[in-house]
Amino acid sequence: MTDHPGAGSPWSRFPEELTGLDGELLTGERIPRWAAEDFGHTVHAPPLAVLSPRSVRDVREVVAAAARRGIPVAARGGGHSVHGQAQAPGGIVIDMTPLGRVVRMSDTEVTVEGGALWRDVVAATLPHGRTPPVLTDYLGTSVGGTLSVGGIGGMSHRHGVQTDCVLSLDVVTGAGEEVRCSPDRNRDLFDAVRAGLSQCALVVRATLRLERAPARVRRYVLPYDGLAEYLADQHRLAHEGRFGYLEGQPTPQPDGTWHHLMEAVAHQPCDRAAWPPDDRDLLGDLAFRRGAEEIEELDYADFLDRMTPGEALLRETGEWFHPHPWLNLFVPGAAAHSVVSTTLAGLTRHELGNSGLVLLYPVPTARIRTPLLRLPDDDTMYLFALLRTAPGDDPAARDAMTAANREIYDRARAAGAVAYPVNTLRMSPEDWRAHFGPVWDRLARARRRYDPAGVLTPGQGLAY
Ligand SMILES: Cc1cc2nc3c(=O)[nH]c(=O)nc-3n(C[C@H](O)[C@H](O)[C@H](O)COP(=O)(O)OP(=O)(O)OC[C@H]3O[C@@H](n4cnc5c(N)ncnc54)[C@H](O)[C@@H]3O)c2cc1C
Incomplete structure (x- = not known):
């Protein structure tokens, strides 16, 4: 890679003009490898420079100079994109982490x-x-x-x-x-x-x-044999707000069927002394398989940090660094059963990957007030996420997962679902227009x- 592709290029003399930076503009051999990487390990688009800013002024100056020349710029935070969303091919990646106070x-x-x-x-x-x-x-x-x-x-x-x-x-x-x-x-x-x-x-x-903040939480993992009962209980709990936290995971069984684990977490009420809560009050009317529930109590801080041990393990096995062709959808409540059951029926453990998992949990759409976040047309949506891990040495398997994401997206979209845009999904400009639909003009303006x-x-x- 050269620092200066040519005197006539937009890049010409760019680094020299930015000599007054508080931080550093790294070019050539000094560009870190992560600038063309992310958690997805599917897209690798090398930039021509990486800014390690020391001040907001650095960000201003570099973006302004790039804009004058039409050079692409992308911010990079934690680097957990799964399809190059924080990469800037032939441009500048701004590492935002030094501005992390x-x-x-x-x-x-x-x-x-x-x-x-x-x-x-x-x-x-x-x-x-x-x-x-x-x-x-x-x-x-x-x-x-x-x-x-x-x-x-x-x-x-x-x-x-x-x-x-x-x-x-x-x-x-x-x-x-x-x-x-x-x-x-x-x-x-x-x-x-x-x-x-x-x-x-x-x-x-x-x-x-x-x-x-709650001081403590009481975490219930409740197994359901049937998807219909799981969705019905989740729908009710989401609208009622009985728990502080509500998620869940469909889990593949050895016989090829799926069970569903609801994860419901009661937050220690900060203004009431009664703790722990009465489990019968919280669980009595739910349709999970009795006797198979798991209950634990945790500090709120430990609960929030619950992924750290799993991350450490996956780093050790190397799977944290494997490709992650992920698909996240918001599925309308009315179509959740058909979209989820059809998708899971066609999904094997192999197609999810060793450490892959599926998430399925509801949100009342009225709670969301962010205009550009696209939602299905229903009073309830389910986050339905296929968090796949491909083998590290099998690009064909990774590409097959990526292609399958597209098929599932198209099918779910026909049933009223929208993408939660943190995906390994090839979206054309037309797909994006359709995605944003009525708010496209607002974004374009x-x-x-x-x-x-x-x-x-x-x-x-x-x-x-
Ligand atoms: C293990 C794991 C668990 C996750 N869990 C959840 C979850 O529970 N809920 C959920 O919603 N998402 C979840 N995600 C998805 C994640 O939140 C998104 O991919 C998010 O965009 C990642 O942010 P980042 O800073 O880590 O990634 P990056 O790849 O650094 O950035 C993501 C995008 O944001 C842009 N960006 C970064 N910094 C800035 C900035 N300062 N200003 C403007 N744009 C910026 C980048 O250019 C890029 O387009 C998870 C991802 C992983 C890998």
Whole structure:
């Protein structure tokens, strides 16, 4: 790779003009390998430079200079994209993690830099008995990275997604300007950034709502033999809000059938002494297989961090570094049984991968107030996620999983499902237009206004 592809190219003299940076612009041999990598290990698009910023000014200057020359730019937070969404082929990757500080905190809100990992956010808030209302299952994702897509979790049935819990954002637009936006200020930008796939601006600071954190949780894992009973109980619990957290996993059985494990978690009420809760009150009317339930009590912090031991194990076995051709769908409640049962009937353990898993849990759609997060037309949607792991040495298996994702997406879409866009899914510009549907014009307008040179986040594959 050369630093300077040619005197006439947009790249010509670019690095020399950015000599006043607080951080560093890495080019040539100094470009780290991770800049053309992500958790998906499917797309490898080398950039021409990586910015390791020391200040928001660095981000502003590099984006502005790139915009003047039409050079693509992508922010990279935790690097957990699964299809090159944080890569910038022939452009600049901005490593946001050096801008990862917790800036300030009160009882009701915390301001963090865009590259902060959620793990760092909760490490700062929990000692004060405060928590963001919604957290992803895995805390190694970055704040900017999940706000780019939505950020869904087991608390979403009560609080919506993470982009619903943002009070204000400081962003660097595609023109390199730093702008503050919130529901009362530059509202169009606020709405274009939240779940806007980083098409208009990069998040450099986010002020997030906090609420009182539970001290303890009581976690119930409830096995269901039948999908219909599982969905019916989940639907009821999601609307009723009996538990603080609600998720679940279909699990393949040796005979090729699927059972379903509901995961329901009671949060220790902070304002009531009665603890533990009466299990009969919480579980009495549910249709799970009696006697096979598992119940445990945990500190809230340990519960949030529950993926860490599994991650350590997968790093040890190497599977953490294998390809992850993932598919996440939002399926309308009315079609959940048919979409899920058809999909699972055609899915073997082999096609999910050794450490792969399936998630299935409900969210009342009215809880979500992020305009660009596309939802099915139903009062309830289910996150239906096929979190596949391909063998490390079998690109054909990885490609077959990716192709299968497309087939499942097309079938589910015909039944009213939409993509939760954190997928290994080849989306054409037309697919994206159809995905955004009635809000496409809003996104395209914001893109023209805030990223007129069209440089931000090419890895998403949108075209305007
Ligand atoms: C193990 C695991 C568990 C997960 N669990 C959940 C879950 O429970 N719920 C859920 O909703 N998702 C989950 N995800 C998906 C994950 O939240 C998304 O892929 C998210 O976008 C990853 O953010 P990141 O910073 O780690 O990734 P990156 O790949 O670094 O970034 C993701 C996207 O955000 C953009 N971006 C990064 N930083 C910024 C910034 N500061 N400003 C603007 N754009 C930025 C990137 O350009 C890219 O397009 C999980 C992923 C993994 C690998």
